[in-house]
Amino acid sequence: MKKKHKNRRKMTARRTAHLYRRYVRPAVPVRLPDVPEQADMLPIEVYDSELAYMFKDMAKHPDIETGWFGFGNVTEDGTPRLLLVDGPGPKANHQPAFFQQDIDYMKEAWKKVSPLGMHHILVGHSHHKMHLPRPSGKDVDSMFTSLDELNLEYLILVIGTIEGTSMCLYPYLFKNDHTYCRMEWRRIAGTSPVRKMMEKWETK
Ligand SMILES: [Zn+2]
Numbered sequence: 001m002k003k004k005h006k007n008r009r010k011m012t013a014r015r016t017a018h019l020y021r022r023y024v025r026p027a028v029p030v031r032l033p034d035v036p037e038q039a040d041m042l043p044i045e046v047y048d049s050e051l052a053y054m055f056k057d058m059a060k061h062p063d064i065e066t067g068w069f070g071f072g073n074v075t076e077d078g079t080p081r082l083l084l085v086d087g088p089g090p091k092a093n094h095q096p097a098f099f100q101q102d103i104d105y106m107k108e109a110w111k112k113v114s115p116l117g118m119h120h121i122l123v124g125h126s127h128h129k130m131h132l133p134r135p136s137g138k139d140v141d142s143m144f145t146s147l148d149e150l151n152l153e154y155l156i157l158v159i160g161t162i163e164g165t166s167m168c169l170y171p172y173l174f175k176n177d178h179t180y181c182r183m184e185w186r187r188i189a190g191t192s193p194v195r196k197m198m199e200k201w202e203t204k
Helices: 002-023 048-060 103-116 137-150 193-203
Strands: 042-047 067-074 080-086 093-095 098-100 119-126 154-163 166-175 180-188
Touching: 042 048, 042 166, 048 067, 048 080, 048 154, 048 166, 048 180, 067 103, 067 154, 080 103, 080 119, 080 154, 080 193, 103 193, 137 154, 137 166
Parallel strands: 042 080, 042 180, 119 154
Antiparallel strands: 067 080, 067 119, 093 098, 154 166, 166 180
């Protein structure tokens, strides 16, 4: 069993390095979080294009925090599926240890994608200077407040870090019963169909 995990970790690192070279370019190796300490982590499906979007944006902001929001739906077995990541938006507040979303930009993006039957399922930001691969106490409070205010069943928070020479993205599931847990990326190769569609719209 242990060996299996080790191989899986190696494979993930290799595949992610390929993803990073393909989408991001600068010579910084990148990896997804190591295979978990927790045994049964809930999965979140994600297209490689959307992981690449967040990696690329972190690479653009190496010294200040940056952030994103994401839309998606749920698979037949109840797994959240991330279809489009956007942000940070021109009015986002980037500080060395603080990030605030550009709410107007987020609302506009939401207007564009809601006719496609997608839900707002995710927010995320980087923790460059804190080197903290998990939500801060303040993040936890604000996630529970958002869940209550927006009357959502759940919302996923992604925390990005740059550790040494690699970048990581850690997903966490926050629920309206005010509990949260780590999730595991379940990757889908290629570009999200929603991103392809949006790009087509924009070039028209
Ligand atoms: Zn934070």
